[in-house]
Amino acid sequence: MDNYLFFIVSKFNYWGVMILIMIGIYAIISKQNLIKKIIGMNIFQTAIILFYISIGSKKNASIPILHHLNEHTQKINPDDFVNPLPHVLMLTAIVVSVATLGVALSLAIKIYQQFGTLEENIINNKIAADNNRQSVIDRL
Amino acid sequence: MIWQIDVIILVMVIIIAIGVISIKNLLSVGILFGAYSFMMCLLWAIMGAVDVAFTEASVGAGVSTVFLIAAIFRTSRGSKD
Numbered sequence: 257m258d259n260y261l262f263f264i265v266s267k268f269n270y271w272g273v274m275i276l277i278m279i280g281i282y283a284i285i286s287k288q289n290l291i292k293k294i295i296g297m298n299i300f301q302t303a304i305i306l307f308y309i310s311i312g313s314k315k316n317a318s319i320p321i322l323h324h325l326n327e328h329t330q331k332i333n334p335d336d337f338v339n340p341l342p343h344v345l346m347l348t349a350i351v352v353s354v355a356t357l358g359v360a361l362s363l364a365i366k367i368y369q370q371f372g373t374l375e376e377n378i379i380n381n382k383i384a385a386d387n388n389r390q391s392v393i394d395r396l
Numbered sequence: 397m398i399w400q401i402d403v404i405i406l407v408m409v410i411i412i413a414i415g416v417i418s419i420k421n422l423l424s425v426g427i428l429f430g431a432y433s434f435m436m437c438l439l440w441a442i443m444g445a446v447d448v449a450f451t452e453a454s455v456g457a458g459v460s461t462v463f464l465i466a467a468i469f470r471t472s473r474g475s476k477d
Contacts (some may be wrong), residue, residue, distance in 0.1 A: 276409070279414060286477060306436065317397075319444045338444040346448050347448055353456070357463055361458070387467070
């Protein structure tokens with residue numbers, strides 16, 4: 257029992273990541289407003305980036321800039337520095353997330369100019385009404 | 397990494413994320429999303445990822461908020477859910 261408790265508590269960063277991912281998926285699936293959906297997508301992306309940064313961090317380590325040797329061995333000890341490889345990967349992911357945000361917001365603006373609203377259910381109703389009218393015109 | 401600060405800011409990030417998706421005024425959502433990005437940036441700075449942290453502070457908290465507010469001023473400001 258104590259083992260399980262230690263396992264749950266010591267991995268608190270990953271629990272936070274899971275909660276954030278669930279919040280993002282909930283916003284994408286169940287919110288009707290398109291801006292809210294886009295923000296849910298962004299929360300999801302930042303949660304994934306947080307997951308990768310948590311993988312790279314370790315206890316009693318400083319930032320990955322080489323400024324001192326180990327005082328006992330007078331050599332560079334990799335345990336003194338956090339792992340910089342996930343940082344470099346996630347730097348790319350941040351730029352990609354801003355690009356997807358810009359594209360999604362421009363598409364939302366175009367949808368607003370076409371339909372006059374950002375609510376998804378109203379847009380679906382308008383598309384269905386347009387299709388009905390078109391089919392009536394075709395039958396005539 | 398100081399785990400007490402990490403836990404406090406992680407809880408604040410989750411609370412702000414719940415607030416972002418539950419507020420109805422979209423302009424408040426944009427500003428609160430900037431706060432969310434900045435809290436995330438602090439979290440990464442604590443975990444030793446300084447390069448990721450300042451990229452997020454300039455790109456995530458700065459440019460994303462400007463994009464969101466520009467898009468909200470071109471569309472509607474209210475939301476039903």
